[in-house]
Amino acid sequence: MIDAYIKKIASITTRGDAREESYYPALAALLEEFSETKRKKKAHVTVLPKKTEAGNPDFRVWDGKHSQVGYVEAKPPRANLDEIATSDQLKRYISTFPNLILTNFYEFRLYRNGQRVAHVLLARPYIPAKLKTIPPAEHTVEFLALLEKFFQFSLPTKFTAETLAKELATRTRFLRDQVIKEELREASSAGAKKILGFYEAFQKHLIFKIWISPRNPFIS
Numbered sequence: 581m582i583d584a585y586i587k588k589i590a591s592i593t594t595r596g597d598a599r600e601e602s603y604y605p606a607l608a609a610l611l612e613e614f615s616e617t618k619r620k621k622k623a624h625v626t627v628l629p630k631k632t633e634a635g636n637p638d639f640r641v642w643d644g645k646h647s648q649v650g651y652v653e654a655k656p657p658r659a660n661l662d663e664i665a666t667s668d669q670l671k672r673y674i675s676t677f678p679n680l681i682l683t684n685f686y687e688f689r690l691y692r693n694g695q696r697v698a699h700v701l702l703a704r705p706y707i708p709a710k711l712k713t714i715p716p717a718e719h720t721v722e723f724l725a726l727l728e729k730f731f732q733f734s735l736p737t738k739f740t741a742e743t744l745a746k747e748l749a750t751r752t753r754f755l756r757d758q759v760i761k762e763e764l765r766e767a768s769s770a771g772a773k774k775i776l777g778f779y780e781a782f783q784k785h786l787i788f789k790i791w792i793s794p795r796n797p798f799i800s
Contacts, residue, residue, distance in 0.1 A: 581610065581613055581614065581617065582610075582702070582717050582720050582723065582724075583717060585606060585607075585609075585610045586702065586703050586714060586715065586717055587714055588606040589603055589606050589607075589657070589685050589686070589708075590703075590707075590708035590713075590714045590715060591708075591714075592606070593657055593705070593708040593709055594708050594709075594712045594713075599656070600654060600655065600656045603654065603657070603685045604627050604628075604638065604639075604654070605627075606685075607639070607652070607654065607683070607685060608625040608627055608639065611623065611625050611639070611641060611652075611727070612624075612625050614724075614727050614731070615731055618724070618727075618728070619728070619731055621643075621731075622643070622644070623641055623642070623643065623649065623731065624641070624642050624643065624644040625639055625640070625641050626639065626640040626641075626642070627639055632676070633676065634672045634673055634675075634676035634677065635669060635672060635673065637651040637652065637653045637673060637677070637680075638652060638653055638654045639651060639652035639653075639654070641730075641731075643734075648734060649679065649730070649731060649733060649734060650677060650678075650679030650680055650681065650730055650733055651673070651677045651679070651680050651681075652680070652681040652682075652683065653669075653670065653673055653680065653681070653682050653683075654683050654684070654685065655682070655683070655684045656684060657684050657685050657686055657705040657709070658684070658705055658706075658709065659684045661682060661683075661684060661687055661689060664682060665682065665689070665696075670682060674691050674694050675694060677691075678692065678693045678694075678733070679691075679692060679730060679733040681726075681730055684705065685705075686701065686702055686703045686704065686705040686715075687699075687700070687701045687702065687705075688700050688702060688723065688726055690726050690729060690730055692729075692733070697729065698722075698725070698726040698729060700719050700722045700723045700726050701718060701719060702717060702718060702719065702720070702723050703715040703716065703717055703718060704718075
């Protein structure tokens with residue numbers, strides 16, 4: 581799986597006429613294959629999904645129904661991810677999406693709740709670019725662990741009232757993602773009902789606490 585992926589992206593690189601989008605199918609296939617073969621679960625990878633309030637990440641990973649796994653933002657193979665990580669775009673994505681991968685197709689960085697939690701260089705991009713050959717896979721165990729951690733995430737479905745209010749307070753922007761809004765409109769689906777329940781609990785428990793706070797300027 582990993583060797584086949586590296587061979588695909590290396591062959592695209594060696595052609596010399598590729599742009600970022602040329603690599604998308606190879607990465608999408610890798611993510612779907614990993615979920616199906618390693619986790620025994622089918623995953624849907626949407627390339628260039630609907631616009632979100634934070635912008636346009638390149639991939640949305642989900643289960644095809646309502647469970648959100650995360651997003652992937654890709655850059656060209658020779659892109660310096662250290663520079664990308666400090667860009668306004670990525671800061672916006674990290675603050676909005678609680679589960680995000682940043683990659684240049686050879687290097688992968690996983691961000692969870694705003695913090696980088698894993699970083700793996702799978703292969704050296706200069707080898708296909710300069711030497712016109714397939715680079716050897718590196719750190720494959722760590723790479724599989726990064727993908728496993730990414731796929732383990734999903735929007736939680738069970739909370740106590742107290743923990744739900746705290747969770748929603750940190751995920752408000754993520755729940756306003758345009759994709760989630762579309763799911764809320766489909767009120768007949770199980771996923772929409774769960775998310776609607778989140779909002780109801782948010783209104784009942786968190787907003788009520790703010791209202792009765794002794795610091796509330798509206799209470800004399």
